[in-house]
Amino acid sequence: MTTKKTKWGALAAVGVLVIAFGWLIYGGLDSNVVYFLTPKELLAKGAQGYDKPMRLGGQVKPGSVVWDEQKLDLRFAVTDGTGEILVHSKGAPPQMFKDGQGVVVEGRYGHDGVFKSTSVMVKHSNEYKAPAKGERPSEMYKSLMESPAR
Amino acid sequence: MTRLLAFNAIVVALAVTTLGAIFGPIAVRKGRRDWLMYLYAAVYTNFALVTLSTLALIYGLVSHDFSISYVAQVGSRATPTFYTIISLWGALEGSIVFWAWVLAMYAAAVVWFNRKREGNLVPYAAVTLLVVALFFHILLVGPANPFLPVFPVPFDGPGPNPLLQNHILMGVHPPLLYLGYVGLTVPFAFAVGAMLSGEVADDGWIKVTRRWTITAWGFLTAAIIAGMWWSYEVLGWGGYWAWDPVENASFIPWLTCTAYLHSVMVQERRGMLKLWNLNLMVGTFVLTILGTFLTRSGIISSVHAFTQGTIGYYFLAFIGIVLVATLFLVAGNSDKLASDGRLDAPLSRETAFLLNNLFFTVFMFTVLIGTLFPLVAEAVRGVKVSVGEPFFNKMTLPMMVALIFLMGVGPALPWKKAAGPELKGKLLPGAILGVLFAAAALVAGARGAYSVLAFLFAGFALGVNVREFVVGANARVRAHGESWLVALSRLVSGNRRRYGGYTAHIGVVLVTLGVAASSTFKQEQEATLKPGESITVAGHTLRFKAAWGREEQQRQVIGATMEWMDGERVRATIEPRMNYYPTQDAPVPTPEVKSTLRGDIYLNLMAFKQDGSNVTVKVIWEPLVPWIWMGGLVLCLGALIGVLPGRKRTADAPVVVRAPALAEAQP
Numbered sequence: 045m046t047t048k049k050t051k052w053g054a055l056a057a058v059g060v061l062v063i064a065f066g067w068l069i070y071g072g073l074d075s076n077v078v079y080f081l082t083p084k085e086l087l088a089k090g091a092q093g094y095d096k097p098m099r100l101g102g103q104v105k106p107g108s109v110v111w112d113e114q115k116l117d118l119r120f121a122v123t124d125g126t127g128e129i130l131v132h133s134k135g136a137p138p139q140m141f142k143d144g145q146g147v148v149v150e151g152r153y154g155h156d157g158v159f160k161s162t163s164v165m166v167k168h169s170n171e172y173k174a175p176a177k178g179e180r181p182s183e184m185y186k187s188l189m190e191s192p193a194r
Numbered sequence: 195m196t197r198l199l200a201f202n203a204i205v206v207a208l209a210v211t212t213l214g215a216i217f218g219p220i221a222v223r224k225g226r227r228d229w230l231m232y233l234y235a236a237v238y239t240n241f242a243l244v245t246l247s248t249l250a251l252i253y254g255l256v257s258h259d260f261s262i263s264y265v266a267q268v269g270s271r272a273t274p275t276f277y278t279i280i281s282l283w284g285a286l287e288g289s290i291v292f293w294a295w296v297l298a299m300y301a302a303a304v305v306w307f308n309r310k311r312e313g314n315l316v317p318y319a320a321v322t323l324l325v326v327a328l329f330f331h332i333l334l335v336g337p338a339n340p341f342l343p344v345f346p347v348p349f350d351g352p353g354p355n356p357l358l359q360n361h362i363l364m365g366v367h368p369p370l371l372y373l374g375y376v377g378l379t380v381p382f383a384f385a386v387g388a389m390l391s392g393e394v395a396d397d398g399w400i401k402v403t404r405r406w407t408i409t410a411w412g413f414l415t416a417a418i419i420a421g422m423w424w425s426y427e428v429l430g431w432g433g434y435w436a437w438d439p440v441e442n443a444s445f446i447p448w449l450t451c452t453a454y455l456h457s458v459m460v461q462e463r464r465g466m467l468k469l470w471n472l473n474l475m476v477g478t479f480v481l482t483i484l485g486t487f488l489t490r491s492g493i494i495s496s497v498h499a500f501t502q503g504t505i506g507y508y509f510l511a512f513i514g515i516v517l518v519a520t521l522f523l524v525a526g527n528s529d530k531l532a533s534d535g536r537l538d539a540p541l542s543r544e545t546a547f548l549l550n551n552l553f554f555t556v557f558m559f560t561v562l563i564g565t566l567f568p569l570v571a572e573a574v575r576g577v578k579v580s581v582g583e584p585f586f587n588k589m590t591l592p593m594m595v596a597l598i599f600l601m602g603v604g605p606a607l608p609w610k611k612a613a614g615p616e617l618k619g620k621l622l623p624g625a626i627l628g629v630l631f632a633a634a635a636l637v638a639g640a641r642g643a644y645s646v647l648a649f650l651f652a653g654f655a656l657g658v659n660v661r662e663f664v665v666g667a668n669a670r671v672r673a674h675g676e677s678w679l680v681a682l683s684r685l686v687s688g689n690r691r692r693y694g695g696y697t698a699h700i701g702v703v704l705v706t707l708g709v710a711a712s713s714t715f716k717q718e719q720e721a722t723l724k725p726g727e728s729i730t731v732a733g734h735t736l737r738f739k740a741a742w743g744r745e746e747q748q749r750q751v752i753g754a755t756m757e758w759m760d761g762e763r764v765r766a767t768i769e770p771r772m773n774y775y776p777t778q779d780a781p782v783p784t785p786e787v788k789s790t791l792r793g794d795i796y797l798n799l800m801a802f803k804q805d806g807s808n809v810t811v812k813v814i815w816e817p818l819v820p821w822i823w824m825g826g827l828v829l830c831l832g833a834l835i836g837v838l839p840g841r842k843r844t845a846d847a848p849v850v851v852r853a854p855a856l857a858e859a860q861p
Contacts (some may be wrong), residue, residue: 065556069563069589076585077567080578099580113722113801113810135720136800136810139772140780166780 078150083127086153099150100129100159101167106143118164122147129153133161140166197262200250201341204294207243208331210236211324218321222314222391230317234305237320240327241302248295251340252282261347264288264340270353272748272776277359283368284354286490286505287340292369293486294330296376300406301327304380308402315398319380319387326379329512337505353748356775356782363424370417371444375482377410378451382479385472389523394472395530400458405837408694411451412833418444419705419826430783430798432718432814434822435709437586442565443485446558450478453554455695460547463609465534469524470551472531476520481558483513493569539611546604550597557593561586591644595651598706601699602628602655605662624657631707640714648710652703659699666693691836698832704825711818712793718814720800724807728759732815734795735759736768741806750774752781754799754809758788770799770811793817 080099087093100122108121118133131149141147141164151161214236221229254262255278258271268281268288283289301323308316334340358364381403388399421444422434435441454474460467487493491506537544564581571579606620631653632646640646663682670681686693717732728737739755753771757764766788772781785798796814803809 065559069560072585072589073564073567073581076581076588077571078580078582080580097582097584113808116720116722116810135812136722138780139783139801 080148082124083122083129084124085127086129087127093153094155095152097150097152099148100131100153100161101148102129102146104141104143104145104147109141109143111137122149122159129159130157131159131161131164133164135164137164138166196250196254196257196259197341197343200247200254200262201335201339203243203247203250204291204331204334204341207240207247207294207298208328208335210239210243211328211331214240215321215324215328218317218324222317230309233317233320234309236324237301237305240324241298244291244295244298244327248282248291251288251291252279255279255281258351260349260351261344262340263342263344266344266348266351268354269351270748271350273353273359274747276362276365277354277748280365280368281354281359283372284358284364287334287338289368289372289490290330290333290338291340293372293376294327294334296372297323297327297330297379300377300380301383304383304403304406311402313393313398314391315384315387315393315402317387318390319383319399321390322383322386323379326383329508333505333508337508353775356749356773357428359748360773360782360784361424361428363420363427367417367420367424370413370420374410374412374414374417375444375447375485377406377413378447378478378482380406380410381454381475385475386520386523389472389520389527392527392530394468394527397458397462400461400471404458404691407451407455408691408833408836411448411455412830412837414444414448414451415829415833416826418448419823419829423823423826426819427785427787430785432716432785432796432798432812432816434819437561437564437581437583439565439568440489442561443488446561446565447478447481447485449554449558449561450474450481453551453558454478456547456554457551460544464544466536466544467551468533469528469531472524472527474551476516476524480513480516480520481562483509483516487513488565541607541612541617543604543607543609546600546607550600550604553593553597553600557590557597560589560593564589594706595644595647598648598651598655598702601702602651602658605696605699606658620661621654621658623661624654627657628652628654635710635714638715642714645710645714648706652706652710655699656703659696659703662696663693686835687838690838694832694834694836696832697835698829701825701828701830701832704821704828706825708818708820708822708825711821712816715817716814718812720810720812722801722808722810729811729813731813734813734815736795736797736811736813738809738811739767741802741809748775751784752799752802754802754811756797756811758795766795768795768797770797772799772802787816789820791820794819 076097078097078099080101081089081093083100083102086098086100102122102124105121105123105128108119110119111117113136116135118135118137119130121128121130123129131151133149133151146167148165148167149159149161150163150165151159153159214233217229217236218233221227221233251262251264253259254265255269256275258265258269260266260269264285264287268285269278273281281288283292301320304323305316305320308319353359381399384399384403388394393399418441421441425436425441426432426434454471457467457471457474461471487506487509491509493506537548539545564585567581568579571577602624603621606617606624628650632650635646635649640649663685666685667678667682670676670685671678674681676684719729719731721729723729723738725738725740728735730736735758737757737759739757741752741754744751744753751771751773753769756768756770758766758768768786768788770786771784773784774781783798783800785796787797788795794814794816796816798812798814799809800812801810
């Protein structure tokens with residue numbers, strides 16, 4: 045008899061633990077999931093879009109990049125063709141960062157309409173594509189080697 | 195030629211494993227033990243064939259035989275030979291070949307060492323190993339065939355992924371991971387063997403595989419630490435763990451395997467948890483296959499995800515088959531799995547192990563759910579999400595801290611029932627050390643609750659585990675008049691599993707201190723510097739001397755020479771670089787790290803002016819990070835101690851070894 049009782053007790057305890065665990069996980073996921081959005085999708089969210097961790101993906105809008113290398117201050121706009129969002133980031137952009145480049149920025153969209161980014165990642169396809177003139181590694185290397193400022 | 199040889203060896207291996215897997219059960223059913231040699235011959239032949247195929251593929255790589263599809267995919271004449279050889283595991287198909295080879299090796303070794311064992315456990319385990327090998331052979335002739343013909347034969351290839359040829363650790367981390375991951379197939383095969391042969395009631399399968407499990411666990415541990423190190427040294431963000439799905443894939447089975455290493459002791463000592471241990475081992479194996487699916491199917495994009503294709507379905511089908519088959523086997527054996535013993539007292543080592551298993555299991559499910567959630571969300575709701583560090587940190591920190599606490603309590607608790615006064619003596623040194631560590635952390639500026647608790651419990655666990663060595667060795671010194679070091683080594687070799695375990699605990703403490711210190715006290719700063727200018731981070735001054743360029747065999751390098759200053763004296767020169775590979779349009783940032791016992795200076799070159807007039811560098815002060823790598827070594831040492839054969843016990847030896855434990859148990 046007692047073994048039967050303990051069995052039910054144990055089962056109930058396991059049940060309570062599983063439910064508590066599920067609830068904790070749900071809460072944890074709910075508040076910490078990072079959504080991946082394009083500028084259009086983010087703008088469509090309206091007030092819902094502010095101040096949540098997210099990843100914003102799109103292209104660097106040509107002509108929008110302002111980079112202050114002394115203050116390490118980077119401003120640019122991300123566009124998906126329809127919408128565009130201003131991004132502000134601290135720190136040097138990655139090497140391949142340039143106009144028209146596909147990027148993913150991580151951070152929060154502020155109430156001031158500027159996306160505060162904590163990291164800027166360049167999306168490069170794995171397929172090989174010949175670098176443009178002046179960007180070829182050998183040329184960058186050469187220009188550094190031959191420069192009088194060295 | 196090479197291509198046909200390598201491919202046909204796999205085809206024959208496929209046939210041999212199939213025949214063995216069909217023939218083995220027949221031999222056992224008919225009770226023909228004299229036929230078992232043919233089953234075992236299949237295991238050895240498989241090993242020979244896969245070895246042949248692997249060597250042929252390596253030969254193809256080294257001889258730049260671009261008529262083999264895999265060589266055409268990852269080979270290049272410019273790649274140094276070392277990276278050419280290790281590109282065997284640099285892409286999907288080759289990594290499956292390597293996997294099949296490691297599995298064949300384990301299978302041959304474990305069968306060879308146990309071929310004379312009575313009963314049907316070993317034959318059925320051999321059959322299980324053959325079935326798993328069969329699955330990988332199917333992959334190799336199907337969706338992951340590295341031996342396809344290439345026509346016309348190209349003169350040169352693109353070379354391996356630059357990230358994978360940028361650091362020597364690429365030659366270390368993957369083999370360790372395979373040795374760990376694949377090694378876990380051995381205890382799984384014996385668990386299945388025990389269920390098939392009905393020998394689940396005794397601990398045979400656990401005892402036979404004890405060394406194999408510890409070996410696989412040791413390799414997996416080393417692989418995880420080496421992976422952290424690679425990420426730290428290569429990726430340039432200054433961290434070593436990001437809860438990336440790929441990292442999680444290696445960590446999830448480690449959690450269940452570590453739980454198993456503890457819970458088997460409860461079964462061996464007290465005859466409890468038999469059903470649980472079977473499930474834990476089956477689960478661990480399924481999680482290794484799931485991890486391979488996650489990393490190899492291309493379902494998650496990362497440096498590890500090589501390709502998209504049909505291979506994912508093969509993995510899912512295999513996981514399904516394993517789950518269904520083992521479910522039936524467990525259900526069929528459940529009547530034999532009743533516990534012999536029962537929990538005597540809440541304050542006992544059994545309780546510590548039960549809690550340990552509870553936390554490890556919950557930990558595993560947390561990481562698993564967090565890893566799979568983005569896949570489920572995208573499949574079900576069509577939204578792209580990622581579950582990042584905040585979720586994992588928030589959810590797992592409490593469990594980590596609790597486990598470190600248990601690591602201090604467990605070794606102090608005796609089996610069955612603890613008595614108050616003796617427990618106090620055992621816990622006191624740990625408690626003092628813990629308080630000292632926590633106080634030091636508070637003085638240094640730690641304010642987070644988990645951070646302070648991590649230091650407190652790390653010190654506690656260190657004190658308790660070290661005390662076990664000290665007290666044991668002292669008792670031997672008193673009893674035998676041995677010198678202290680001799681006493682220590684005899685103590686350890688007298689009960690290798692116990693002291694190997696405590697050694698591993700000390701390794702975990704070192705890792706904990708490194709992780710806690712570096713995540714609490716890390717400081718970083720970026721700056722654009724002209725030659726002669728300097729930047730100071732956490733009291734360390736770095737001066738930019740010059741930018742430079744250099745040509746290497748397979749790449750071009752641009753670097754910055756930075757001087758770590760000690761007043762006016764140059765303490766060390768550090769050269770972070772960017773490596774340009776001809777086939778890649780983006781450079782690979784190559785940070786450089788200078789290690790000291792107190793911490794690392796981590797430098798990454800972020801950008802440079804084309805004319806060399808300035809560079810942008812990131813400087814990170816990373817306190818105690820080298821302790822993580824040292825802790826990894828100590829963990830492996832613990833596994834090694836647990837695996838090496840024990841000292842032959844002379845007639846009086848058991849008494850001698852038990853003496854201190856007995857003295858404490860009966861004050």
